[in-house]
Amino acid sequence: DTEVTQTPKHLVMGMTNKKSLKCEQHMGHRAMYWYKQKAKKPPELMFVYSYEKLSINESVPSRFSPECPNSSLLNLHLHALQPEDSALYLCASSQDSRFRTEAFFGQGTRLTVV
């Protein structure tokens, strides 16, 4: 089973809204990631969690706030976003973040900020 589940699949939010993206995996992976992908561009890394601790923040604006409640769950809290933040947000997981780094992606959340 290489399934990473993301909810919701689609999200439309206003610039004053607060919303959260959710990600879940039950593969026993200890590294989880958030990526952002704009149209016709490759995925860009936002955050890395390793063993439930935030390990890497790629200078992401504070309007994006990640959270890892446990080893299976990863959230991305959104607040005061801009229209240019509209993108496909991808969650991924891998066995660990140092050696077995084959990353499996969820189906993504298509976010539109209006």
Added chain:
Amino acid sequence: QKEVEQNSGPLSVPEGAIASLNCTYSDRGSQSFFWYRQYSGKSPELIMFIYSNGDKEDGRFTAQLNKASQYVSLLIRDSQPSDSATYLCAVNRAQSGYSTLTFGKGTMLLVSP
């Protein structure tokens, strides 16, 4: 700047032919190499990974790695129209003691019936 380079394509091949996708990378310290397939509007799907020089085969897919030349390729034998997608090459990068993926811009493959 650590980079991963791919020809954006499109690469057009007829059904049944071999499709050859190429990728070069600049970081000599990279140890892990990945190929993802991404259909339009969908998320990337891992199809191959390779860690050692040489060839690795999985069904119709063969990944080839040459670390001396900093080159990794993906061969798809007996190409099918369902293989039409964008293929992303990804290379690991050591960052703050962790390993993260740097993606190329992807090569669009079109397989015609």
